[in-house]
Amino acid sequence: MPKPDKREEILCSALHLIAEHGFHGAPMAMIAERAGVGAGTIYRYFENKDVLINEMYKELEKRLTAYLLEGYAVEQPLRDRFLHLSTAVLRYCITNPIHFKYLEQFHNSPYGVAHRRDKFLGKSVQRDLYCELFEQGVTQGTIKNLPMVVLCSLAFGPLIFIARDHILGFVTLDDKLINNIISACWDSLKS
CATH class of the missing domain: 1.10.10.60 (Homeodomain-like)
Known part of the structure; x- marks a missing residue:
């Protein structure tokens, strides 16, 4: 080996x-x-610890994106794409708790704040699947016309908290509960 x-x-x-x-x-x-x-x-x-931290984040982001894209079909209805992406995010987080903990550290640090700022201000070169989905949904009138940061909070906030609670043993997620959670997230976004 x-x-x-x-x-x-x-x-x-x-x-x-x-x-x-x-x-x-x-x-x-x-x-x-x-x-x-x-x-x-x-x-x-x-070069330094900052570079190491950012490289690790990029590696995890690549892995997560590859996982999200498995079975993702752009031609599917908006709701189905949202359900696919959100289910994949939640499943990735609960099956990769070390990755989830690192990503939590990153996103709640100055590194993550800078990353999010670049994404929301359009300075990031890489397009985000969720942002594209939300922009399309707002244009179609399917999703509430709210600022992108609010839409992301409504979509991700519950997923992050429930993934954390599952990892900590406060709740046990099964397929039915995951589907209900993701549907509730969709209900918070739809017009």
Whole structure:
């Protein structure tokens, strides 16, 4: 079995340590130790901790996007696409709790604030599936004409909280409950 490369070991170690201890609780020396590399080795792959944190986010975003796109059909009705994306987001989060914890850390930090600002102000190069869906829905009159940040809050807020509560053991999600939650999110958005 081939040994993972050092860059992947460093990313994996950073993912777990940051998810567990937060950005400040996971110094580069601790990441290096967990990855089994010298502290200086990290800097061959990542200029600094900020670059490492952002690279890990980009990697997780790629994985999540690939998961969301599995079975996603642009020609489907708006509601069906929303249900698909939201179900996929929730399932990804609950089946990848370490990824979810890292993403939570990221989105609730200055890194995530800058990322969201760029997305909502149109400075991000990458288009967001949800933003496209919401823009189309508002144009069609299917979705309430609210600011994009509000639409995203109505769609994601409940998913984030319920994923967290599932991971913490406060609620057990099954297919029926997931479907009901996603339908409730849709009901909060539709005109």
